[in-house]
Amino acid sequence: MKEKILKTITQIEKDYNVKIVYACESGSRAWGFPSKDSDYDVRFVYVHEKDHYLSIDPVGVGTKRDVIELPINDLLDMNGWELTKALKLFRKSNPPLLEWLQSTIVYYEAFSTIDRMKNLHREVFAPHSCLYHYLNMARNNYREYLQGENVKIKKYFYVLRPVLAAKWIEEFNEFPPLEFQTLLEKMIPAGEIKDAVAILLERKMSGDELDVEPRIYIINQFLNEEIVRLEAYAKSLNVHIPDPTGQLDELFRDTLEEVWDK
Missing domain, CATH: 1.20.120 (Four Helix Bundle (Hemerythrin (Met), subunit A))
Structure with missing residues (x-):
């Protein structure tokens, strides 16, 4: 199944002109209690080319969607979030995203983006x-x-x-x-x-x-x-979390350089 997932990742990058930086299991398989008929719940984070971000319409507005959702079949449920969407949710300590980062079933990882997010994990945890x-x-x-x-x-x-x-x-x-x-x-x-x-x-x-x-x-x-x-x-609880926006902006810019300037 991993081979099929990796082939799908390659096809997504080609079809949408993006680079995927991370893909993992997020459902019952990652939780450790799959059933015999459990499908594969694959979630991924991707980044567009630089010019996609250098426009008057931000990602997530109008036709510039910030998610990629593939049709679900009996075996594979696969969708992903664009990097700025993921980083904004990371800033809010979004539990589904934090679960992705903690998944022990990682199908694909490229570049330094996810490691850097994991290093910032404790700073954003709310x-x-x-x-x-x-x-x-x-x-x-x-x-x-x-x-x-x-x-x-x-x-x-x-x-x-x-x-x-x-x-x-x-x-x-x-x-x-x-x-x-x-x-x-x-x-x-x-x-x-x-x-x-x-x-x-x-x-x-x-x-x-x-x-x-x-x-x-x-x-x-x-x-x-x-x-x-x-x-x-x-x-x-009364918890104050320092604003990590500056660090996340830097991570985003560094990712664009790392992914597209090589």
Whole structure:
């Protein structure tokens, strides 16, 4: 599959006259709990030629789109963000982008751009922003999928993962790892809850459908209590993040030189 992804990257660069600087896995494969029928969720960052930026219309306005989205098929979901869009989101500590940078499944990386972004990671990390992102995700998924007496069991992971990510931020004041197994090991102490989640994880990864089944009370109770507690914690935070715009402007200009002047 990697060969197909690399061929697609080459074709994107040709079709859109861009250079891709990074491509990674972002979905359940990166989280460590793919199903047997999981597709590949590939996300990438790309940069246009210099002249594309030297115009009266900025990227993202009118016809100058700041995303490339390929048609989704049964196996591959692939889309990317233009570099200035990515850097503006990076400045805001955007969790999806930070997850891309932390992915352990990297399909392609060229030039120094991503390494430099990773070096700036701690300077832009905003715990309150990331907490609200994960808690909103957890609360919405909990309300949508886990309210009835019978629920789609596999949806527990779409609440568990953001809750455990938020707990990681609370405990370590850093962006959480992607891998669900790491979050489970560190964030839930030994006992009934951890055992129940571990059994679900084993079933999911072994290929069980995990369709509609009676809800798991002990996990529901844990999730509900943690969401309420973590929301109160998030409201208590008062964090000031220095503006990194100057450094990101420099990174952008250096990338243009590095990519297109070689």
